[in-house]
Amino acid sequence: MSVESMNSVDKEFWRDRPTFVTGATGLVGGWLVKSLVAAGADVVCLVRDWIPDCELVRSGHLDKVKIVRGDICDQEMMERALGEYEIDTVIHLAAQTIVGIANRNPVSTFEANIAGTWRLLEACRRSPKVKQIVIASSDKAYGDQDILPYDEATPLQGQHPYDVSKSCADLISTTYAKSYDLPVTITRCGNFYGGGDLNWNRIVPGTVRSILRGQAPVIRSDGSFVRDYFYVEDGAAAYMLLAEKLAQNPELRGEAFNFSNELQVTVLELTHKILEQMGSDLQPDVRNEASNEIKHQYLSAAKAKRMLDWEPLYTLDSALQQTIRWYTDFLTP
Secondary structure: OOHHHHHOOOHHHHOOOEEEEEOOOOHHHHHHHHHHHHOOOEEEEEEOOOOOOOHHHHOOHHHHOEEEEOOOOOHHHHHHHHHHOOOOEEEEOOOOOOHHHHHHOHHHHHHHHHHHHHHHHHHHHOOOOOOEEEEEOOHHHHOOOOOOOEOOOOOOOOOOHHHHHHHHHHHHHHHHHHHHOOOEEEEEEOEEEOOOOOOOOOHHHHHHHHHHOOOOOEEOOOOOOEEOEEEHHHHHHHHHHHHHHHHHOHHHOOOEEEEOOOOOEEHHHHHHHHHHHOOOOOOOEEOOOOOOOOOEOOEOOHHHHHHHOOOOOOOHHHHHHHHHHHHHHHHOO
């Protein structure tokens, strides 16, 4: 855990706080749990699948948290966990996050991302001790838009399976805040990257692994897609900050916040930046095979900066350095 990340955390707030994390074995989840443990929180993780190479396991933090085995769609199980562990703060990250999988398997994506969200929120509604809930939505919830950057007033209008799942989960979260006064806030972040992402089809891990193996990095699209890339440790810090701010100001209930470095970066530009940092003269293999993906996305983080006094901890260059170092250690025998 970096010094930058820990300096941004209110350790007094988190000390001994019963905190329930879904999606703890995912990319952001592992870094979030490490931050929570370092801050002294009493962490309870919902874990469905055993993933031995995930960051939560590799870092040794699995032995420092309580584990509830189950699926995000099991509302009865979550009600039991929230009640028996007297959970105060909930951070909901669990989701099917891969666009390609969503295109091939829309129903399982809808079940995890939409039904999983309302089942968690309903469990929270029935659990009187829950005081803060942070729901991880996505910039994909906005869908295709003519006006950029997206701000929080931009309509949620996903069209493809993954994007629709995030639009729906986002709106359901707002419903629970507005209709039931549930203490829910929503984050909308860009494409997460960082050490621990073992989905090699994603551009950052796939590119780093290819370069380490002396192979040309593969770009599935034509390379021109613009994305908002957001580092995992910045994401973990943003979730924790939002929970802290919600505790200080319950009027944040129902609010959504974009978190972003506010950079417009094409896939090809990002690939060349990684090649440069790794000192490689390989050339990308551009395949132009992508479908059902939004062409141009980036976020305005003005609201988070204004209302939460938030700033990213890392630049794109410094975060890529951290990321490349992680994969080099992981993939080098």
